[in-house]
Amino acid sequence: MADEEINCWKPAADDIHFGKPTTDEINLMKSKRKELDVKKPMTDDLAGITFRTTTAEDYDDVISVRRHLYDGADYIPYRYYELLEHNTGFAGFIDSTMVCFMFATVIDDGESILLRSIRVRDEYEGKGVYTRLRAFCMKNLSHTANKAVFLISSPTHFEQLCRGSAKLVFSRHTMMFGNTTKSLRGLLGLRDESFLQRVDSSFLGELLRNRTATQYLFPENRVLINWIPYQLVPSNIEWMLRGTEVFSNAVPKQDKIKSEMMISAINVDQCEAGTVVTLDLFGDVCDEEMITGHIYIQLQKALDRFGDILVLYIIFQEHQDTKTVLHVLSKLGWSKVDNYAVYGVEKSI
Template identity: 25%
Template sequence: MDVIECRKVGIEDFDDVMSIRDVNDGLDYLPALYRTFMADHTGYAVIVNKTMVAFQCVTFIDDGETIILRALLMRKGYEGRGLVYRLRAFIQQDMAGKPRLKRYVFTTGNEAILQKVLKERRGELIVQRDILFYHGGVSKVVPFLPTVDNIPMRILNKGDLQKLLSSKANTDRLFPQGRIIVDWVPYRLLASNVDHFFNDFCHILGSECKDGDSGSFECITLAVGYIVPNGIRYNVEIYGNFTEETFLLHMAEHLRKCSTFEYGDINLLVYSEPGSHDASMITKTMQQFGMSKSNTFNSSTMYGIEAPMVPLSKY
């Protein structure tokens, strides 16, 4: 009979967690971000006969009212044995002492998971983003980057983001779905959430409205970049109204940021608003920089799902 246990894990468990499996075909963020996660996330694992077979980490956002589930891993050969249910029951038991907790959220690129959740009425779709994937090499991209002065945009700092999220005019214009997504985490539009996502991995650019007050933005691009097994993974969320020229200037600066990494291959994902951003314009711009569109990423859509916190037995 198998000996099964659930326990918390920490930084010292890095090797065991990484041994579970590689996901996303060399684009997995967890190897790069695991140690950072463990500073403000809690990791949990299932151990079967002394072998770590499943992992998930969680953290709290939205003023402590929302728990976000991230980085679920399952060792091949252990699927379908109820281990995810057992792991989440253990997580929920550990969360029992947090009375402010109202809901949990997660994101997925798997439409079948979304449809299952909706069919069983276990949650609702709160946000959806289209995904375009591009690949290129730093040595080929850099020669295409324009050298320009007095660019009508600027790098945003933490104070800028907090002010932006406190402005209804900005949030209505930029985030019509009511969430700001950073590296697959859908945050509510609260200034307090900036502390969760503004870190050394972020590079955020904003173009101010030409006829608006200072701090009123027509569009922003929010990027998170890190090293993965296949080189550089650079995720760019785009919000607001872009002209072709504005988008080109934003992406030029993000690709310039990519060139500061000591790796040659760029895997760049652009996440856009369905029906609002022109995919052909995005692809045309990326091709101008020597980046080619690829269909090898495992999803073309991101789904954000939210559900109220209820006893796991209710599911």
């Protein structure tokens, strides 16, 4: 992957690498993570760059790599310590200066390595430092990955990739809105939430076993939550629900599914630009009563976590009429800022 791929889309820039390790290999990967010596960097034989894992003490260096990313929607300054609890941070150094950084962790039954929060210092972009950082990560976390899946939002870049070895895995529609909490609070009011059920790990486990339900809700054969594309496997449930409020208006029964079923998932991040809200919708977004219920309830429950300025990303299956979503959000004072497709692209590594 070229260095320029890392800044093609908004909040996460995740890069997932696939392989098929055995149980013993998965355990070996876990043990290797514990064995990494953060005090003793390993040296790449190219350009004298050194690489190592990061700790809480590296916070200032990580933030200094790239400031004001994604028009102020970068969550790393606010979530670095939290993400470090469940991910491994990797960084590259030239002399004593950190020039690149990313988080990585194993998901998808050990088949994938998720790379997120990727950043390269301005003066080193396009010089291959990210490529070498990724190679260092792959060497330490996986010996079997042979392809990557990552998200981009640039149609031109997508076309360029697909002219090479990459192929489209899925695409989803993204709409961006702006608002203020003062305006939203005055319009939101209270709404009956009795028709919605909070989705927990048990619910998701039952849902993933229901082939009809997964085909209807996740036709891309992946669950994209908070910019992370998960395979439909039970081991990902804990990751899907971490920091996420998920609601459903119907319960899947055996191999049947209501056509009006919808699932919504919300994540809230504090960023330089304000409070960034990511709302993922699964199901038919053309049903006004259903979409209104999900949007109102999710925003009501998250309201206490909002700062003054709000940025909303709402993401759903492509090729659906957006009029209903626009109508519902306009009644709540949201102003549309942008819309684009997010592409899930698979590429051999």
